[in-house]
Structures are given as C-alpha cells and as structure tokens.
Amino acid sequence: GNSVTQMEGPVTLSEEAFLTINCTYTATGYPSLFWYVQYPGEGLQLLLKATKADDKGSNKGFEATYRKETTSFHLEKGSVQVSDSAVYFCALSDHSGNTPLVFGKGTRLSVIA
Amino acid sequence: GAGVSQSPSNKVTEKGKDVELRCDPISGHTALYWYRQSLGQGLEFLIYFQGNSAPDKSGLPSDRFSAERTGGSVSTLTIQRTQQEDSAVYLCASSVPSGGVADTQYFGPGTRLTVL
Numbered sequence: 532g533n534s535v536t537q538m539e540g541p542v543t544l545s546e547e548a549f550l551t552i553n554c555t556y557t558a559t560g561y562p563s564l565f566w567y568v569q570y571p572g573e574g575l576q577l578l579l580k581a582t583k584a585d586d587k588g589s590n591k592g593f594e595a596t597y598r599k600e601t602t603s604f605h606l607e608k609g610s611v612q613v614s615d616s617a618v619y620f621c622a623l624s625d626h627s628g629n630t631p632l633v634f635g636k637g638t639r640l641s642v643i644a
Numbered sequence: 645g646a647g648v649s650q651s652p653s654n655k656v657t658e659k660g661k662d663v664e665l666r667c668d669p670i671s672g673h674t675a676l677y678w679y680r681q682s683l684g685q686g687l688e689f690l691i692y693f694q695g696n697s698a699p700d701k702s703g704l705p706s707d708r709f710s711a712e713r714t715g716g717s718v719s720t721l722t723i724q725r726t727q728q729e730d731s732a733v734y735l736c737a738s739s740v741p742s743g744g745v746a747d748t749q750y751f752g753p754g755t756r757l758t759v760l
Contacts, residue, residue, distance in 0.1 A: 567751075575735065575751040620687065631677055631689035631703065632749060 533558045537621045537635035544611055544642050552606040552638045554595075554621035562623040564588075564597050564604040565632065569618045578606075578619070611642045646670065648752035650736050656758045657726055665721045665755045669738030676719050677739075677749060678711060682732035690734075693719065694741070726759045733757070 538553040556562065566578040566588070579588030584599035593608045604621060621635040649668040657663050669676050678690040689703040693713045704710070708726075713719040723730055733756050737749040 574753040575737075577748050577750075580748065622687075631692050631700070632679075632687075633689070634687035636686040 533562065533623060533625065533633045535621050535623055535633055535635040537619075537638055539636075539638070540618075541639040541641060544640070546613055546642055546644050547610045548642075550606070550608040550611045550615075550640070552619055552621075552640070554604045554606065554635060556602050556604065556621075556623050558602075558623055558625070560625065561599075562625055564595070565622040565624070566593070566595055566604070566606050567620040567622060567634075569620065569637075571617070575620070611640070613642045613644055616640055616642050648736055648738055648750055650734075650752040650755050652755060653753065654756045654758075656760065658760050659728060660725055662722065662724045663726055663757065665723075665734050665757070667719045667721070667736030667738075667752060669717065669719070669736070670740075670750055671717075673738035673740045673750070674716065675739045675741055675747075675749075676713060677737040678719070678721050679735040679737065680732045681735055681754070685732075687735070690721070723757075726757075728759045731757055731759045 534557045536555050563582040565580045567575045568578045569575050579590040581588040581597035584597055587596045595604050595606045618637045618639045620637045622632040624630050624632050651666045674695045676693045680688050691711045692700040708724045711721045733754040735754045736752045739747045739749045
C-alpha cells in the first residue's frame with residue numbers, strides 16, 4: 532500500500548537558518564504530493580503541493596520538488612522565522628482522483644530567536 | 645468564506661458511552677473525509693464520502709465506528725461504546741473535485757475526544 536516516511540523530529544533551528552525536512556514515499560502509480568502545516572492551536576493547512584514529477588510546489592518561502600527517481604518530496608526554506616514554528620506533515624494522494632490522504636507522522640519544528 | 649466547521653471542539657466522555665461528532669463542510673464541496681490524529685498513530689484516514697456514491701469505509705478501525713452524510717452536506721461520525729484508545733483528535737476535511745487530479749482538502753479545527 533501507499534506510505535509516507537518523513538524525518539523524525541523535533542527539529543530546533545535558530546532564526547534565519549536553512550531548513551530541510553526529508554520526505555520519501557511509496558506508492559503505486561503517480562501520486563500527488565503535499566505538505567501540510569499545523570500551527571500551534573490551529574487546524575491543518577495546505578502549505579504546498581505538486582501533482583507530477585519534477586513539479587515544484589512553493590508557498591511562503593517554502594519549496595518542495597517532486598522527485599520520482601528518488602521518490603522524495605523534501606521541504607526546504609532558506610531562512611526560517613520564529614513564526615514558522617509548527618508541525619509539518621508530508622502526504623500523498625492517489626492520482627486516480629480524489630482519494631484520502633496518506634500522511635507521514637509529522638515533524639515538529641521550533642525556531643528560536 | 646466560511647471554512648470547515650466541527651462540533652463540539654472538545655468532548656469528554658466515559659468509557660462505554662456513545663458519542664457523535666459533527667462536521668459542516670465548505671458549501672459546494674462534494675467530497676468529505678474523516679481522519680483521526682492520535683499520538684501513537686499520527687494522522688489516519690477513517691471514511692470518505694463523495695457525492696451520492698457509497699462511502700469508502702476502509703479506514704474505520706472497528707464496527708463501533710460509523711458515519712453518515714445527510715443531504716450531501718453535514719456529516720456525523722458516531723463512535724459506539726467508546727474505549728480509551730478512541731481518545732484522539734477527529735478531523736474533518738472537504739474538497740471539490742476538479743476531475744482526475746488530487747484536489748486540496750480543507751481541514752476543520754477538529755474535535756478533541758477524551759475517553760475516561
């Protein structure tokens with residue numbers, strides 16, 4: 532079955548540091564890939580997505596590139612801020628249509644000033 | 645516009661009692677999903693409704709769990725004879741299919757269920 536593996540947290544960074552959160556997936560066919568973010572006390576929000584190989588999703592300074600050859604969708608940001616502190620979830624959806632998301636276990640990021 | 649809403653936001657119940665959790669999707673969204681977020685298991689899919697099609701119940705962990713969606717809008721997730729392992733945050737999401745490509749699911753704030 533489909534699965535998502537993302538790096539264990541928590542991750543603690545200083546403000547303006549470079550962020551990478553690794554995500555790899557196992558899927559049949561050609562899934563769509565997502566990063567969701569959960570800020571403290573808030574619900575899950577879509578951060579970015581990519582629907583086919585070599586697509587790059589980007590939002591709020593975050594980027595992730597759909598790499599079919601390495602089955603990866605790593606999240607990166609060049610300079611994190613305290614306000615980026617949150618839990619980040621990598622997820623996939625079967626490309627056959629609207630299907631439930633399969634999530635990784637989440638990575639908690641704390642950014643300190 | 646209004647997002648996905650869920651009620652109650654918190655529910656504390658005693659083991660063995662039944663609970664009902666409600667989800668109001670975004671107006672016009674035909675797809676509705678229930679997920680569960682717990683410390684040990686992360687985010688797990690429970691059940692999925694799409695329009696008038698039969699729901700995909702493949703994620704329900706036991707026959708104590710059921711859900712319905714009336715009039716293609718509001719959904720209720722029912723847990724019968726609750727157990728302590730049912731304690732979790734129950735999340736609802738909705739989306740509007742655009743045909744063949746996975747669409748963005750919009751999540752509600754969740755209902756935190758605590759079974760004593």
